[in-house]
Structures are given as C-alpha cells and as structure tokens.
Amino acid sequence: MEPVASVVGIGALPVGKYVDVLEHEMLAQALVQAVTDAGLSKEDIDALVFALPRPYCEQRYFGTFMAGYLDMPVDDILLEVLGNGMTGGLAFDLAVDRVASGKAKVAVALGVNREMHVPTGEHMHLSMRAVGDVDFHVPFGVTPIAWYALNATRYMHEYGLTREQLASIPVKNRRHAMLNPLAQMRKEISIQDVLDARQIVRPLGLLDVPPRSDGAVAIVVARPDIARSLGRHVDVVSRGFYHEGIHQVSSRPTDLTTFESARIASGKAYEGAGITASDLDFAEVYAPCSIVELILTESIGLFPRGTGGEAAAAGESSIGGRVPVSPSGGLASRGHPPHVTPLYNVYEAVEQLRGEAGDRQVVGAGIGAVTAELGDYNATLMHILSRPENRA
Amino acid sequence: MPTEQLAYPPRMTEFTAPFWDGLREGRLSTTQCTSCAEISFPPKPLCPGCWSSDVTWIDLRGTGTLRSYTEVSAAPSMFAHEVPYTLCLVDLDEGVRCLSRVRNAWDELVPDARVEVVFREAEPAYLFEFVLFADPSTSTSEEQELP
Ligand SMILES: [Zn+2]
Numbered sequence: 001m002e003p004v005a006s007v008v009g010i011g012a013l014p015v016g017k018y019v020d021v022l023e024h025e026m027l028a029q030a031l032v033q034a035v036t037d038a039g040l041s042k043e044d045i046d047a048l049v050f051a052l053p054r055p056y057c058e059q060r061y062f063g064t065f066m067a068g069y070l071d072m073p074v075d076d077i078l079l080e081v082l083g084n085g086m087t088g089g090l091a092f093d094l095a096v097d098r099v100a101s102g103k104a105k106v107a108v109a110l111g112v113n114r115e116m117h118v119p120t121g122e123h124m125h126l127s128m129r130a131v132g133d134v135d136f137h138v139p140f141g142v143t144p145i146a147w148y149a150l151n152a153t154r155y156m157h158e159y160g161l162t163r164e165q166l167a168s169i170p171v172k173n174r175r176h177a178m179l180n181p182l183a184q185m186r187k188e189i190s191i192q193d194v195l196d197a198r199q200i201v202r203p204l205g206l207l208d209v210p211p212r213s214d215g216a217v218a219i220v221v222a223r224p225d226i227a228r229s230l231g232r233h234v235d236v237v238s239r240g241f242y243h244e245g246i247h248q249v250s251s252r253p254t255d256l257t258t259f260e261s262a263r264i265a266s267g268k269a270y271e272g273a274g275i276t277a278s279d280l281d282f283a284e285v286y287a288p289c290s291i292v293e294l295i296l297t298e299s300i301g302l303f304p305r306g307t308g309g310e311a312a313a314a315g316e317s318s319i320g321g322r323v324p325v326s327p328s329g330g331l332a333s334r335g336h337p338p339h340v341t342p343l344y345n346v347y348e349a350v351e352q353l354r355g356e357a358g359d360r361q362v363v364g365a366g367i368g369a370v371t372a373e374l375g376d377y378n379a380t381l382m383h384i385l386s387r388p389e390n391r392a
Numbered sequence: 393m394p395t396e397q398l399a400y401p402p403r404m405t406e407f408t409a410p411f412w413d414g415l416r417e418g419r420l421s422t423t424q425c426t427s428c429a430e431i432s433f434p435p436k437p438l439c440p441g442c443w444s445s446d447v448t449w450i451d452l453r454g455t456g457t458l459r460s461y462t463e464v465s466a467a468p469s470m471f472a473h474e475v476p477y478t479l480c481l482v483d484l485d486e487g488v489r490c491l492s493r494v495r496n497a498w499d500e501l502v503p504d505a506r507v508e509v510v511f512r513e514a515e516p517a518y519l520f521e522f523v524l525f526a527d528p529s530t531s532t533s534e535e536q537e538l539p
Contacts, residue, residue, distance in 0.1 A: 119469070140479060141399070146462050153462060154503060200466045201465070202462055202464075
C-alpha cells in the first residue's frame with residue numbers, strides 16, 4: 001500500500017450560517033489554518049485547486065481573486081473545478097494528482113460555499129436545473145432530493161425496509177454530530193422525531209434530508225517524502241472513479257435500489273489499495289439523505305444488499321459498531337455546503353486517522369474511505385486514506 | 393376556466409416540435425433508431441446507443457408500470473402553488489423509462505401498478521402525466537368466473 005500523496009494539513013470553519021462575512025474572508029481563515037497545521041508557509045504551495053463556488057458567490061473568477069487577496073504567486077497550477085456535488089472531491093482528486101504526478105510538491109484543495117443568504121425557494125430553482133433535464137424533467141417540478149425519494153419508495157417496496165429502520169440512520173448521524181464541534185445540527189433526535197417531521201419528498205421528511213449550509217475547507221496535500229519530514233500525516237493510497245453515463249435517470253430502466261457507479265468506483269479503489277471493503281475501519285460518505293447512506297453502504301460492500309437498514313438499526317454503522325459510517329454526523333447533521341462537502345469528508349477522515357477526533361474517535365482507525373458523488377450517485381469518486389502505523 | 397400556464401415551460405425546437413405537438417393531439421411519441429432499433433426517451437436527433445442520426449418518430453402506447461414515486465411538499469418557489477404533487481418514474485411497455493407526475497392520491501399508489509398516460513392541457517405546452525390504469529377486462533374476467 002504505497003502512498004501516492006499525503007495529507008499534511010487541514011483547516012475548516014464550523015458548518016453553519018455565515019451572513020455577515022464574505023466568501024474570501026471565510027476561505028482565507030480555513031487556508032491559513034490548514035497551512036499552519038501542516039507547518040508550511042505560503043511559499044511552499046505550488047498548486048491551488050478550488051472547488052468552484054456556487055452562483056451565489058458574488059465574486060467571480062474566485063480562484064484568481066483569492067491568489068490576489070492572499071498575495072500568492074503559484075508555480076504549478078491554479079484553477080477552479082466543478083462537478084455538482086462531487087466538486088470538492090474533484091478538487092481533492094486533482095490536488096492529489098498534481099502531487100502524485102510530480103508536478104507539484106505541495107498542492108491545496110480548497111473551497112467555500114456560502115448560500116444561506118439566498119431564500120430556499122430561489123435556491124431550489126437553480127438546483128433543479130442542475131439535476132434534471134431542463135426541458136423534459138424540470139417542467140414537472142422535479143427537485144434534487146426528489147430523485148433520492150424515488151430510490152426510497154422503490155427500496156422500501158423491494159426489501160420491506162421499515163420507516164423506523166430508515167429513521168435509525170438520521171438518529172445515528174445526529175448522535176455522531178453531537179460529538180463534532182464542526183457540525184451544524186447538534187440537538188439530539190429520536191426515531192419518533194424523524195417519523196413525525198414534516199414531509200419534504202415523501203417518504204422522506206425534514207430529518208432525512210440535509211439542511212442548507214455555509215462552510216469553508218482547505219486540505220494541504222504533499223509528496224509522501226515531504227510529509228514524512230513534516231511529522232504527522234495521513235496517506236492517500238488509492239482512488240476510484242466511475243460515471244455511468246446517466247444524468248439522474250436512464251431511459252433504459254436501471255435498478256433504483258443500488259448505486260452501480262459506487263460499486264464500480266469502490267471496487268477500483270479497494271483494488272488500488274490492495275484491500276477489501278471489510279478492511280475499512282470507517283467510511284465518511286457523501287450521502288445527502290438517509291436512503292442514500294443506506295443504499296451506498298450496500299453498494300460499496302459494507303453490508304449485503306437489502307440489509308443496510310437492519311444493520312444501521314442494529315448499530316453496526318454507529319461509532320463503536322462494526323464499521324462506523326459518517327462519524328462526522330454526515331450531510332444531514334454535520335451540514336451540507338454542497339460544493340465543499342466532500343472536502344469536509346476528507347477533513348473528518350484525516351482527524352480520525354490522526355486519532356484527533358475527540359469523543360467521536362473510531363478506536364484504532366487505520367484505514368478509511370471517503371466518497372463524493374453527483375446526480376443520483378450517477379458518478380462516484382472514492383479515495384482510500386490510511387495511517388499505516390495505526391493499522392492493526 | 394383560464395388555461396393553465398406552466399410554471400417552467402420546456403423549450404420547443406424544430407426537432408422536438410413533433411413531440412410537443414403530439415401531446416396536443418393525445419399522442420405520446422419519441423424517436424427510434426432505424427439502425428439498431430433502440431428507442432430513446434426523451435426524443436433525440438441521434439441514437440444514444442449507436443450514435444446513428446438515422447432516427448424515426450414512433451407513437452408510444454402510453455401504458456406502463458409505476459416503478460417509483462414521491463410526493464413533493466417542498467418545491468422550488470415557482471412550483472410552490474402546485475404542492476403537494478407526486479412525481480413518478482414509469483417504465484413504458486416499449487422498455488423506456490420516463491419521469492412524470494402521477495395524479496392518483498398517495499394512498500392509492502403502489503409500486504409496479506399499471507398506469508396509462510393522460511394529457512395535461514396547459515400553455516405554452518401540454519405535458520404528459522399518468523393515472524392508475526382502470527383495466528375493464530380485469531373486472532370483466534372476474535365476473536365471468538362467478539357462477
Ligand atoms: Zn442506434
């Protein structure tokens with residue numbers, strides 16, 4: 001399991017609502033925190049890979065604006081990347097690749113998502129145009145999370161999943177978030193609260209789906225030899241990507257109860273790391289809704305098909321369980337600033353692997369997976385992170 | 393009653409006009425590849441399967457099975473006056489899947505139910521939606537089995 005690159009520094013703002021602060025003020029804070037954490041200075045950074053801010057960011061050409069704001073010449077590359085929900089994951093992937101390919105010694109993946117100043121109805125208007133065919137889906141009033149609700153109805157029908165079993169996922173994630181100082185939603189909830197919450201996209205209610213959120217994250221990636229000279233680090237050992245060539249829904253009927261892209265991408269990532277799913281000590285996944293986490297845990301091989309709900313209800317995916325999933329609290333409880341959510345996933349994985357996750361520490365965490373996705377998990381990006389000295 | 397105006401109308405082009413015109417005439421149509429026979433939905437000027445541009449318009453029967461559905465209560469601002477409405481995925485009998493709305497109440501719906509197309513009269517375009525299929529032959533055959 002040779003590292004391709006290593007994470008040497010992380011910085012993030014608590015997920016929440018940032019109204020009286022500007023995007024660049026938020027991101028500068030996360031970046032300085034990450035670079036300081038790495039024990040580096042701005043002169044050491046060769047590459048800046050930004051998650052493209054969503055359209056609500058007033059400042060356009062945000063990446064080059066930031067370089068000017070921070071008086072920061074960059075040698076290798078500076079760019080903004082976009083891939084819907086996968087955006088932050090692509091930024092991390094490219095930063096890793098700049099280092100792994102020898103083009104940069106130190107690369108930073110970073111991004112800010114600030115949208116809480118935009119009313120929800122207006123916000124949904126823009127997102128529905130991203131997650132459906134503008135001419136053949138949007139006129140029906142499709143919403144981003146409606147696609148996941150279609151997975152839920154079908155899954156409940158095929159596997160007899162109960163609403164209570166499904167509700168155990170948001171309850172578990174809230175318990176995790178209560179232990180995470182970065183999390184937005186930290187008030188305890190019960191199964192009954194989830195069942196009683198107002199409907200959003202039936203059968204999913206308010207507590208099954210993510211809140212709207214702002215946030216900023218920076219992840220410093222370095223060549224493994226540099227990482228070792230700096231001291232504490234976490235290795236990136238492999239990655240897997242797959243896009244199934246579908247935008248939300250295929251005209252050729254496909255199975256709604258599994259994520260094919262996740263099965264394939266995770267298979268590639270496991271093979272690259274020389275592991276199987278059962279070797280993972282935890283998974284910090286991109287799962288906007290309860291049902292997405294359930295289907296994903298099956299698709300990446302943590303639980304057999306049809307058993308994810310039962311497993312979650314039995315505590316198998318809780319911290320202390322067989323394979324903790326979303327120890328950060330996940331998207332619905334840590335919060336979901338879409339374009340940077342995958343970077344928050346990396347942040348959590350690094351804290352876990354460093355053994356610095358406090359009360360939500362997964363004991364003996366030596367190897368973990370992070371995922372990012374877009375559409376209805378039409379594409380999946382998985383990275384495997386490891387801290388060899390922690391491995392049993 | 394004034395004609396309903398769609399909250400978010402589709403764009404109509406020279407190529408897609410036969411589809412939208414068809415809805416006004418009570419026909420759900422799409423394109424089929426003349427090389428490999430693949431049916432595309434929505435209609436496309438090339439075949440997504442083999443990329444041939446040799447496609448032809450066909451009428452779909454408008455019958456299928458209700459693969460899944462969800463009732464939307466929280467909608468984008470422009471659809472807020474329409475909630476709740478129920479989105480569905482229907483697998484048409486010709487083997488293609490489409491996203492639409494189903495008009496029946498939530499409690500009447502069950503996955504895999506048979507559905508048939510109905511047309512929503514609106515401007516600037518009609519839309520296609522689905523209702524549970526009331527198959528008269530089923531009740532007839534049951535009656536025939538009675539002594
Ligand atoms: Zn063809």
